[in-house]
Amino acid sequence: MDNVYLALDDAALAAEVDRLQADVDALAAKGLSLDMARGKPSREQVDLSRSMLDALDSGSCLEDQGQDAANYGVPDGLPSARALMASLMGVPASQVVVAGSSSLNLMFDCVAHGFVRGVRGAKPQCAQGPLRFLCPAPGYDRHFAVTEHFGFENVPVPMTPEGPDMDVVEGLVADPSVKGIWCVPKYQNPCGITYSDETVRRMAALRPAAPDFRVYWDNAYAVHNLYDEGDELLNIFDVLAGEGRDALVYEFASTSKVTFPGSGIAAVAASPADIADLKGSFAVERVCPDKMSQLMHVRSFPDVDAVRAHMARLAEVLRPRFELVERRLSEGLGETGCATWTTPRGGYFVSFEGPEGSASRIVELCRRTGVTLTGAGATWPGDDPRDSNIRIAPSYPTLEELDAALEVFCACARLVSAQLAAEARGLR
Ligand SMILES: Cc1ncc(COP(=O)(O)O)c(C=O)c1O
CATH class of the missing domain: 3.40.640.10 (Type I PLP-dependent aspartate aminotransferase-like (Major domain))
Structure with missing residues (x-):
């Protein structure tokens, strides 16, 4: 699907940028402070390993x-x-x-x-x-x-x-x-x-x-x-x-x-x-x-079967987070045609590709709107040549926090994509 912002006429695009800016301003007013920066397991996941601490005591061989x-x-x-x-x-x-x-x-x-x-x-x-x-x-x-x-x-x-x-x-x-x-x-x-x-x-x-x-x-x-x-x-x-x-x-x-x-x-x-x-x-x-x-x-x-059984329990915690990312990105950006992302069946991350020149601006706008992401360009040795890739790490926040963070992320990605389209036409 093509980037819908590129298809708008100048007046419609300018109005869209204003509307998307108002969306982001409303989210910023909530005073959020959410962190999607590093791929750390959530507390809920880590707690599932607590029984390991009972494997040894002072009487153990x-x-x-x-x-x-x-x-x-x-x-x-x-x-x-x-x-x-x-x-x-x-x-x-x-x-x-x-x-x-x-x-x-x-x-x-x-x-x-x-x-x-x-x-x-x-x-x-x-x-x-x-x-x-x-x-x-x-x-x-x-x-x-x-x-x-x-x-x-x-x-x-x-x-x-x-x-x-x-x-x-x-x-x-x-x-x-x-x-x-x-x-x-x-x-x-x-x-x-x-x-x-x-x-x-x-x-x-x-x-x-x-x-x-x-x-x-x-x-x-x-x-x-x-x-x-x-x-x-x-x-x-x-x-x-x-x-x-x-x-x-x-x-x-x-x-x-x-x-x-x-x-x-x-x-x-x-x-x-x-x-x-x-x-x-x-x-x-x-x-x-x-x-x-x-x-x-x-x-x-x-044995390895015991590890696999444990991993299945961890997956119960992680899977809804990945499914939420997929749902939110599809709902928030699917119709815009300005981004693609991966849908992994395991691991810890989703890779997001926005328009050229968007990644550092999206990350910075998210930061100002209360959501910390992995730094733009971190996924590249040196600089990301297209400045388009962002790593999404959904494991650590709670589902509620993740939902709120993804709303901000999508709003920022839409606004930056529309702004870039406007700037390419010399509108701003
Ligand atoms: C690909 C990859 N390798 C290694 C690590 C770190 O592993 P460790 O804690 O064993 O050093 C990570 C952590 O995110 C990772 O994603």
Whole structure:
């Protein structure tokens, strides 16, 4: 559908801008203060993990399969924690290290490993000259921040409904200064799409010029389905095994959005040779991980089915929020033809595309009208070239707050779209 504001004659468009401005002014007068900025679980969701806190008490046995959780040692994580994360990630437990409470932290550690020490005996990247990293965009701002922090040039790669544009990726990896790519293969942040089988196969078939290139496969939303029928992601390690490749992918996951964000357990998986290489750096940076948290998790979730049952309960809380976003955006903007958005079946985000030049203005207008959104451009490494993408994070507010925030969002998006149409004609 075409942008309806472009079809209005000058007088009608000017009148429409005034009417939409009055709508926004009326909403601003309510003095709202709502936050849709970050993808945090709601209190209601987090409370569903409280029983995990009862898994241990002062009388509990603090051993897991003969390993002491209450002291130093067991640097790769407790056996049951490795088994649990391995079955979540679809890899053998021997190829998994469970460490810390943040997968982003492990990603940082892996980038640091390549930068300071070198991947599998390669020259440390810090001594290799200009470095580049591929950033499918829209994508996750904290990924981009990690590689920017190490001085990589972040190179945007367009996202398609099937995943990153693989023609572009295949072209760019011919450059030996390209050392990796950020991927969120399931319920991507923020688009919510799951990579197609074809994308996974082409990713696994990459022949990068740099031997120290790795795919950072951040499977943060592996079990985060909103519906019983979830998206299916092809297991990239199975594809790699079929091709006899022993290196290419570092996979990450955590229970941040399963149990307690910031106090979950996190894991990295890689080929046997890659994981041995990574452990060389991990052994220097920590004596061992926090195994008490691992013990609490495995006592509460003895297997992946227990995790899935828990995720189904979390989905009951999250699903109405996503459905509200879809309904409100359809009602508020569907007839205007000036925006598109995704309708994910899992994950934490909806990706919104407004007219070119609208995103920063919508975000700023929402802020002045009482609604904080993720900053415009956050989903891009550097600036969003069209200034059109906004990440909607519906998980944290209550349904009532979300409803009010979406009313503001739609009113602001309509007004900015009409203003842009008017300005393009020199009317304002
Ligand atoms: C794609 C993605 N990866 C990683 C994280 C952070 O995970 P963690 O808490 O395990 O560091 C997030 C959080 O929003 C995310 O969206």
